Amino acid sequence: MLKQIQKLQLILAVFILFSGFESSRILPEMHDIYTKNLTTENEIWEHITRGTANYNVRLHYLQGEFYVANQIVENRMYHFPTFRNTYLFPLFSQFKKNNHEIFSGFKDEITLFVNIQGFNSKALNTLKRQLYPYSEMLSYRKNGIAHRGKIRIILTNDQLEIRMQNNDEWFWWLQGDLNDLNENSPDIPVICIKLNEITSWSESGNLPLEDFMRLKELANKTHLLGKKIRIENIPDHPRLKKTLLKAGVDYFDTQNPLQKEQLVFKPSEE
Numbered sequence: 594m595l596k597q598i599q600k601l602q603l604i605l606a607v608f609i610l611f612s613g614f615e616s617s618r619i620l621p622e623m624h625d626i627y628t629k630n631l632t633t634e635n636e637i638w639e640h641i642t643r644g645t646a647n648y649n650v651r652l653h654y655l656q657g658e659f660y661v662a663n664q665i666v667e668n669r670m671y672h673f674p675t676f677r678n679t680y681l682f683p684l685f686s687q688f689k690k691n692n693h694e695i696f697s698g699f700k701d702e703i704t705l706f707v708n709i710q711g712f713n714s715k716a717l718n719t720l721k722r723q724l725y726p727y728s729e730m731l732s733y734r735k736n737g738i739a740h741r742g743k744i745r746i747i748l749t750n751d752q753l754e755i756r757m758q759n760n761d762e763w764f765w766w767l768q769g770d771l772n773d774l775n776e777n778s779p780d781i782p783v784i785c786i787k788l789n790e791i792t793s794w795s796e797s798g799n800l801p802l803e804d805f806m807r808l809k810e811l812a813n814k815t816h817l818l819g820k821k822i823r824i825e826n827i828p829d830h831p832r833l834k835k836t837l838l839k840a841g842v843d844y845f846d847t848q849n850p851l852q853k854e855q856l857v858f859k860p861s862e863e
Contacts, residue, residue, distance in 0.1 A: 621646035621696050624838060625850040626706060626823070630661050632674055637683045641695065645850045646703040649749075652676055654711040657719055680705065681727055688730040688743060695730075695743050702732055702745045704844075706768065706783075706823075712750055724764040735762040739779070747783055768823070774811075777818050783844070784815050785823040796828055800836050812841030 626647040631637055637648075652659040659676040687695055695703055709716055724731060724746070732742040746765040769781035771790070788794075791811070792804035800808075808824075815822040821843035827833060829849045837845050 620644065620699060621703065622850060623647070623701065623703075624834070624842070624844060625847050626704075626844050627848070627850055628846045629848050630663065631679050632661070634674075634678050634683050637680060638687070640850070641687065643850065644696075646696070647706070647844060648680070648704075649706045649846065650676065650680060650708070652707060652709045654709055654713075654716040654719070659709070659716075659720070659723070677723060681723070684744060685727050685730055693730070693743070702741070702743060705744060705746045706749050707746055707765070708749045721762075721764060728764065731764050732766075733762060733764045745782075749785070769820075771811075774814060774818070781820065783821050783823050785825055786811065787825045788827045796830065796833075800833065805836065805840055808837070808842070809840040812843075816841065 622644045623646050625645060626649050627640060627645050628649040630651055631640075631648070640648075650661065651663055653662055653673075654660075660673040661676055661679050662673045684695065691697060709720070728742075730743050732745040733740050747768050748765050749768040766783075767781050769776070769778075769784050771784070771786060773781050773784060791808055792800060794800050794804060812822050822841070823844040823846075824837055824842050825846050827837070827845050827847075829847055834845060834847075
């Protein structure tokens with residue numbers, strides 16, 4: 594195990610030395626969650642330069658490795674990029690070369706929302722082993738105490754019933770749903786709600802006022818618990834995103850991340 598970690602650290606050092614990443618002066622847009630899987634080690638840099646801070650990652654666990662793919666054919670799995678090569682290596686390179694920051698001057702965390710297909714206890718152990726060399730940049734919990742890093746990993750699997758153990762070391766948190774609003778667990782920092790759970794809005798006109806007020810109430814309740822709220826399955830509709838922000842939503846899914854100026858409210862939209 595020690596030799597494997599030392600070998601990985603050597604690989605990381607070489608990767609960082611020859612990486613083309615430069616210091617980013619872009620302040621991130623913290624509300625967007627980019628939902629398209631990345632496919633190359635350089636692709637995440639393109640998104641960082643545009644200010645994209647949060648990513649939804651779909652992984653498949655096969656034969657001791659995590660592959661980035663929506664769907665995967667087992668006999669062709671080696672054609673797919675891995676989680677380490679596509680996300681962890683590039684982000685760690687940026688972290689090391691940018692004075693231990695992903696975005697220069699930005700002190701908050703960015704988030705990787707990770708869903709794992711083929712999930713089992715072996716996958717969990719493999720994930721912990723793969724994340725350990727990057728613990729310098731990751732938020733984690735050890736012996737019940739949270740340590741804040743630059744990147745937080747949140748597992749979004751519906752079937753997860755795993756909670757942190759006080760005497761163990763964990764590099765991830767869990768995503769909850771509406772049922773978890775009544776459970777004030779520190780393991781669940783984000784409550785995720787599908788848009789169709791709170792509205793039947795047909796994308797024509799504005800979000801109905803009663804649905805807006807219900808969403809605002811849910812956001813307030815979530816924030817009182819010290820959690821954040823995420824809305825899934827929304828259309829890429831700039832006006833809707835502004836409405837969600839006014840209601841207090843912290844995260845929303847998108848395949849077209851917005852620039853900050855697109856989220857500025859105009860008087861006619863208030």
